[in-house]
Amino acid sequence: MKVFCGIDWASDHHDVALTDSDGALVARARISDDARGLNELLELLAAHGDSEDKRIPVAIETSRGLPVACLRATGRPVYAINPMAAARYRDRHAVARKKSDHLDAMILANILRTDAAVHHPLPQDSELAQAIAILARAQQDAVWDRTQAGNKLRSHLHEYFPAALATFTSRDGLAAPSALIILAVAPTPAQAAKLTLAQLRALLKRAGRQRGIEAEAERLRIAFRLAHMRQLPLVEEAMGHQTVTLVRKLEAACTSADDLAHAAVESFEKHPDAEIITSFPGLGSLTGARVLAEIGDDRSRFTDARGLKAFAGAAPVTRAPGKSHAVLARRVKNQRLAAVGYLWAFASLTASVGARAHYDRRREAGDRHTAAQRNLFNRLLGCLHHCLTTRTHYDESTAFSPPQTQDLPAAA
Known part of the structure; x- marks a missing residue:
C-alpha cells in the first residue's frame, strides 16, 4: 500500500494527514512545532511503512522553516505546494467551500496521490549551496533596502535641503560615506552653511577620503552657502532631526549590504561550481552567488535547459487560443534570478564580443532593448546549463558561433 502525507502548517502546530493510493484516510494527527x-x-x-529504502512523500505549503529543513535532511521527498494551487484542489473535494486544517492536510496528501508528476520535490542542494542561497538572497534584500532608504532620504531632502542633492552627485550619491557623515553632523541648510574648511576637511578624512581633500572641502563650502529656497527655521530644524534618522537607516543598510556581500562571496568561492559560473562574461563572484542561490547545485532539478529558462523568465510564453497567436514575455518567474539576469546580460555586452553581436542582431530584428537583453539572457542560460552539466568552462567560440542565416523568432 502506497501512502502519501500532507501537512497543513501553522506557527504553533501542524495538522498531518496520511492517505493511501485510493484516497482513503489512513491516519491523522496534530503535532506541535518543536522537536x-x-x-x-x-x-x-x-x-505506516516509511523506511530508508521507501520514503513517504510529504506535501506542505511552504519551502522554508525548521520542519521542512528537518524532513529534507532525512532524505524524504518534500513537495512545496503553492497555496493557490492547493486552493484550487480544495474545490474538488468541498463544493460548499468549507475549510479546515485537517481538510487542507488531506488535500495536500491527495495532490501527491493524483498529480505528483506535475509537481516537483524540493531540490537536494548541498549544505554549502543552501548557505550561499541564504546569504545571496539576504544581500539582495539589503541592496533593495539600501535603494529604498536612499530614495526616502532623497525625497525628504528635496523638501527642505536642495543644496545637499546638488552637492552629493558622485556615483554613490547620498550613500557615499562623505555624504552620510556630513548629513549626520549638519542635517539642515543653516548648520551646513556654518561648516568651516577645517571642519569639512576633518569630516572628509573621517569618511576615508585621502586625495583632493582641500579642493573637495572648498567645493562643499561654496555649495552649502549658495542661496536656495528655505523652510521656516523651526520646520527646518524638525526636518533635520528626521534626516538624521533617515541617514542612520541608510548607513545601516549600506553596512548590511557590504557585510553580506563579503560573506556571500567568501562562501561562493568555496563551491565547486564557482569557477564554471564565473568563467561566463558578465558574471562576478557576487552575481555568480546570486545565480547559484536560485538554481542550486542539484543537477537533476532542471533536466534540460528549457526548464531553467522558463524558471528564470527568459523563455517567452506562446498563447494561441483559436486563430490568434501571440508570443509574450513570461511574467510568472523567479524574480531574483530575473533581476540578476538583467545585470548579467547588460554586463556581458562589454565583456563578450559574441554577446554584443547577438544583442545587436536582436535589435536589428526589431526587438526593444529589454526584449533583446532577455533573449541574450536566454542564450546565456542555455550555455550555463550545458557547462554545469558537462563540467566545462565557458568558451566564446562555442557559445556564440558565427551568425546563422535562418530567420530570427518573433520578439517577446
Missing part, C-alpha cells in the same frame, strides 16, 4: 512534534511525525510515518 517533540517532529518525533511524533517521524514515528507516525514509520508506523
Whole structure:
C-alpha cells in the first residue's frame, strides 16, 4: 500500500494527514512545532511503512522553516505546494467551500496521490549551496533596502535641503560615506552653511577620503552657502532631526549590504561550481552567488535547459487560443534570478564580443532593448546549463558561433 502525507502548517502546530493510493484516510494527527512534534511525525510515518529504502512523500505549503529543513535532511521527498494551487484542489473535494486544517492536510496528501508528476520535490542542494542561497538572497534584500532608504532620504531632502542633492552627485550619491557623515553632523541648510574648511576637511578624512581633500572641502563650502529656497527655521530644524534618522537607516543598510556581500562571496568561492559560473562574461563572484542561490547545485532539478529558462523568465510564453497567436514575455518567474539576469546580460555586452553581436542582431530584428537583453539572457542560460552539466568552462567560440542565416523568432 502506497501512502502519501500532507501537512497543513501553522506557527504553533501542524495538522498531518496520511492517505493511501485510493484516497482513503489512513491516519491523522496534530503535532506541535518543536522537536517533540517532529518525533511524533517521524514515528507516525514509520508506523505506516516509511523506511530508508521507501520514503513517504510529504506535501506542505511552504519551502522554508525548521520542519521542512528537518524532513529534507532525512532524505524524504518534500513537495512545496503553492497555496493557490492547493486552493484550487480544495474545490474538488468541498463544493460548499468549507475549510479546515485537517481538510487542507488531506488535500495536500491527495495532490501527491493524483498529480505528483506535475509537481516537483524540493531540490537536494548541498549544505554549502543552501548557505550561499541564504546569504545571496539576504544581500539582495539589503541592496533593495539600501535603494529604498536612499530614495526616502532623497525625497525628504528635496523638501527642505536642495543644496545637499546638488552637492552629493558622485556615483554613490547620498550613500557615499562623505555624504552620510556630513548629513549626520549638519542635517539642515543653516548648520551646513556654518561648516568651516577645517571642519569639512576633518569630516572628509573621517569618511576615508585621502586625495583632493582641500579642493573637495572648498567645493562643499561654496555649495552649502549658495542661496536656495528655505523652510521656516523651526520646520527646518524638525526636518533635520528626521534626516538624521533617515541617514542612520541608510548607513545601516549600506553596512548590511557590504557585510553580506563579503560573506556571500567568501562562501561562493568555496563551491565547486564557482569557477564554471564565473568563467561566463558578465558574471562576478557576487552575481555568480546570486545565480547559484536560485538554481542550486542539484543537477537533476532542471533536466534540460528549457526548464531553467522558463524558471528564470527568459523563455517567452506562446498563447494561441483559436486563430490568434501571440508570443509574450513570461511574467510568472523567479524574480531574483530575473533581476540578476538583467545585470548579467547588460554586463556581458562589454565583456563578450559574441554577446554584443547577438544583442545587436536582436535589435536589428526589431526587438526593444529589454526584449533583446532577455533573449541574450536566454542564450546565456542555455550555455550555463550545458557547462554545469558537462563540467566545462565557458568558451566564446562555442557559445556564440558565427551568425546563422535562418530567420530570427518573433520578439517577446
